[in-house]
Amino acid sequence: MTSQKSGGEENHSLNLPAELPILPLRNSVFFPGAVMPLTIGRTKTIRLIEEATQEKSLLGIVTQRAPEIDDPSAEDMYQVGTAARIIKLARTGKDGFNIVVEGVCRFRVDAFTQQDPFFSARITPLVDEGASDVEVEALSMNLKNTAREVIDLLPEIPVMAKQLLDSISAPGHLADLITANIDATIEEKQDVLEAVSLKRRLTKVLELLNRQFEVLKLSNKINSQVKGEMSKTQREYYLRQQLKAIKEELGDKDEDESGLEELEKRLKSANLPEEADKAAKRELKRMKNMQPSQAEYTVARTYLDWLAELPWAKSSKDNLDLENAKAHLDADHCGLEKIKKRIIEYLAVRKLKSDMKGPILCFLGPPGVGKTSLGRSIANALGRKFHRVSLGGVRDEAEIRGHRRTYIGALPGRVIQGMKKAGTNNPVFLLDEIDKLGHDFRGDPSSALLEVLDPEQNNTFSDHYLDVAFDLSKVLFIATANQSETIPAALKDRMEIIELPGYTFEEKLNIASQHLIPKQIAEHGITKDLIEIPDETILKIATTYTREAGVRNLERELASICRSVAVEVAKGNQPKETFPKEIITVDRLNKILGPEKFYNESAERTSVPGVATGLAWTAAGGDLLFIEATKMGGKGQLILTGQLGDVMKESAQTALSWVRSRAMDLGLAGKLDEHFLEKTDLHIHFPAGAIPKDGPSAGVTIISALVSLLTGRCAKPDTAMTGEVTLRGLVLPVGGIKEKVLAAHRAGIKNIIMPARNEKDLVDIPPNVKKEIHFIFAKVVDDVLDAALQNGSPSKKESAASRRAQAQA
Numbered sequence: 001m002t003s004q005k006s007g008g009e010e011n012h013s014l015n016l017p018a019e020l021p022i023l024p025l026r027n028s029v030f031f032p033g034a035v036m037p038l039t040i041g042r043t044k045t046i047r048l049i050e051e052a053t054q055e056k057s058l059l060g061i062v063t064q065r066a067p068e069i070d071d072p073s074a075e076d077m078y079q080v081g082t083a084a085r086i087i088k089l090a091r092t093g094k095d096g097f098n099i100v101v102e103g104v105c106r107f108r109v110d111a112f113t114q115q116d117p118f119f120s121a122r123i124t125p126l127v128d129e130g131a132s133d134v135e136v137e138a139l140s141m142n143l144k145n146t147a148r149e150v151i152d153l154l155p156e157i158p159v160m161a162k163q164l165l166d167s168i169s170a171p172g173h174l175a176d177l178i179t180a181n182i183d184a185t186i187e188e189k190q191d192v193l194e195a196v197s198l199k200r201r202l203t204k205v206l207e208l209l210n211r212q213f214e215v216l217k218l219s220n221k222i223n224s225q226v227k228g229e230m231s232k233t234q235r236e237y238y239l240r241q242q243l244k245a246i247k248e249e250l251g252d253k254d255e256d257e258s259g260l261e262e263l264e265k266r267l268k269s270a271n272l273p274e275e276a277d278k279a280a281k282r283e284l285k286r287m288k289n290m291q292p293s294q295a296e297y298t299v300a301r302t303y304l305d306w307l308a309e310l311p312w313a314k315s316s317k318d319n320l321d322l323e324n325a326k327a328h329l330d331a332d333h334c335g336l337e338k339i340k341k342r343i344i345e346y347l348a349v350r351k352l353k354s355d356m357k358g359p360i361l362c363f364l365g366p367p368g369v370g371k372t373s374l375g376r377s378i379a380n381a382l383g384r385k386f387h388r389v390s391l392g393g394v395r396d397e398a399e400i401r402g403h404r405r406t407y408i409g410a411l412p413g414r415v416i417q418g419m420k421k422a423g424t425n426n427p428v429f430l431l432d433e434i435d436k437l438g439h440d441f442r443g444d445p446s447s448a449l450l451e452v453l454d455p456e457q458n459n460t461f462s463d464h465y466l467d468v469a470f471d472l473s474k475v476l477f478i479a480t481a482n483q484s485e486t487i488p489a490a491l492k493d494r495m496e497i498i499e500l501p502g503y504t505f506e507e508k509l510n511i512a513s514q515h516l517i518p519k520q521i522a523e524h525g526i527t528k529d530l531i532e533i534p535d536e537t538i539l540k541i542a543t544t545y546t547r548e549a550g551v552r553n554l555e556r557e558l559a560s561i562c563r564s565v566a567v568e569v570a571k572g573n574q575p576k577e578t579f580p581k582e583i584i585t586v587d588r589l590n591k592i593l594g595p596e597k598f599y600n601e602s603a604e605r606t607s608v609p610g611v612a613t614g615l616a617w618t619a620a621g622g623d624l625l626f627i628e629a630t631k632m633g634g635k636g637q638l639i640l641t642g643q644l645g646d647v648m649k650e651s652a653q654t655a656l657s658w659v660r661s662r663a664m665d666l667g668l669a670g671k672l673d674e675h676f677l678e679k680t681d682l683h684i685h686f687p688a689g690a691i692p693k694d695g696p697s698a699g700v701t702i703i704s705a706l707v708s709l710l711t712g713r714c715a716k717p718d719t720a721m722t723g724e725v726t727l728r729g730l731v732l733p734v735g736g737i738k739e740k741v742l743a744a745h746r747a748g749i750k751n752i753i754m755p756a757r758n759e760k761d762l763v764d765i766p767p768n769v770k771k772e773i774h775f776i777f778a779k780v781v782d783d784v785l786d787a788a789l790q791n792g793s794p795s796k797k798e799s800a801a802s803r804r805a806q807a808q809a
Helices: 043-055 134-152 160-167 171-181 186-194 198-250 255-269 274-288 295-309 322-332 337-352 371-382 414-422 445-452 489-493 505-523 535-545 552-571 586-593 646-661 699-711 737-746 756-764 767-772 781-788 796-808
Strands: 019-025 034-040 059-063 080-091 097-114 119-126 360-364 386-390 428-432 476-481 496-499 611-618 621-633 638-641 680-685 719-721 751-755 774-778
Touching: 019 043, 019 097, 034 043, 034 171, 043 080, 043 097, 059 097, 080 119, 080 186, 134 160, 134 171, 134 198, 160 171, 171 186, 171 198, 186 198, 255 274, 255 295, 274 295, 295 414, 322 337, 322 371, 337 371, 337 496, 360 371, 371 386, 371 428, 371 476, 386 414, 414 428, 445 489, 505 535, 505 552, 535 552, 535 586, 552 586, 611 699, 611 737, 621 699, 621 737, 638 646, 646 699, 680 699, 699 719, 699 781, 719 781, 737 751, 737 756, 737 767, 751 756, 751 781, 756 774, 774 781
Parallel strands: 019 059, 360 476, 360 496, 386 428, 428 476, 611 719, 638 680, 719 751, 751 774
Antiparallel strands: 019 119, 034 097, 059 080, 080 097, 097 119, 611 621, 621 680
């Protein structure tokens, strides 16, 4: 702080010489009436002090504009300064002085007369203006009052400061004293020094003082709040330290401290990667500085527990014995050769290349064919851990990526949770029902899965909760789906899709004998000595009580049989071991399971003209599709019913156009008059009207039904067909051949008509099915009609009898 002498100023302004030596001042502004110590070290300034001391003359002190300039020029100094006299001088070594100067009055530099050996300038003294103004007196009083308030906020200022303040009567001197001692910039202080008008000077100083007053009030308020919080925290710390000392004296170890030590050991033994290790150390350091009662402490502890428990570097050893793996898969599942072959290929490559990335497989097939159980079987064959996540109905992206830790109750996503449960970083991870993912305002889970199921990205999978990369590249991901249409294209592109068709009757027989019956016997508390279900009974159940691609309904029917035996055993009074074995013959099925639910209705349905049997692909595998056509008087309209899609409606229009264009070749010209279709409505119905239907593969079946109706020739009862048609009569290939063929086999169809270009698809058909079905390959519609329709038309008597039989059925 610059000291100030009381009394008036400008006492010597009239005695100033016309020229003064100039001393440049850095980092400060010197005011009249002030007393300031200075250290002299620059060459020019030393020469100036020596000269001024010899002549006992005054010197001018002018502030530099830029304090960093060591050798300033005349342009580097302000134009207004303060004349000063040296009241004390002491030499410090050869090249330096310590002096004390007292300010005399303001002056303005008119011109510099010399720069060497020191600065010298012609000057004009400046005298305060407006000293007698009433407004100046009011400003002076206001300034004094504000200064007292500032002094009250600064306890380090001595009491005599107020006395000094009261002793100053000159307004200009008061303004200079306050400006010299407040916190302001060099530019602001120089602006006050240059203000000759007392009114302007006092106004500026009052603004600066009010600003400092507000800052000090706010600072004191903050300090009082912080001190209150600190005192509370210090009190808690003191009490906790006392409690800790008491526990140590009693021999009780602090649970929180021991818990942190144990957590630190677990983190070290987890072999965290570098990024995760840094995050763990940072969070652990924060925890050590927190009290266990704080909410953040629990959040940090939960986060570190997750980091410690994840299998960052823990892997299970793969069983690379190909024969052993093949035996495991064959023992658990019948058929499914394509999938077994793919798993053996993976093992073979894994055996040759140990750092191979895990494949991303997708098992696509109807319900009940064993997709989920196959994933567990693969894990057993590989010797890996298995974890299953059901994605059906999942709509929130956070289910996959987790929630950020800012949310209350945040947790990692299902992927990271699954890795923790599996306990290794290379489990078999089953994503069940991936085709049934949803999305809404909370995000799209299928988009979040893009990173999980991309081998090029999943080695740095980032969960929102962990916020560090986790390596998923060693995981064998297997997804399951019933249909591929609902899987987003980008997600489908990342997976290797393997189709699982339905089972044949022989495969169902093997599955029931080897797996389902032993399982149900065990679940119902009976033994194999109490029940026997022959093969012919199993086949009867599969053909007449179930009609499905999988084996779930077959298992339910077998469970019903086991329950009936369990009831008989429970009723008897004799021990279970002596109870006679129940042999479930075909004759007893009607009593146990009720009447047959399915039978071969192809013969009855196609016994009248206008009905043809088609084949359809469904999400449940495949099914028969009966198409019925009839005619009636009308205006030539084509009526279509059965909840059809646009593609199927267009197929019906195409079929009718082809039939009309080929009326002469089909022999219709002689049977129908020229304007028959203009006076007749044709109605084509696709039964099971509650089920939506679409696709072009019913084209040949629609044509067969129309030609059968118009010619009176019945369709062959043991023949089914599939194929798309064009207006030129070509038969185009269709999809889902394997599912359609197996559906026809289940329904007892003996002949199947299909496009010639689909012959290559028969390679996937089981050999026993190909033996029992005759395949007819059609290139044009004429080939279809020749194979599908019977020769000749039935008599009216036969047709009427057939219609009555169908109505009764």
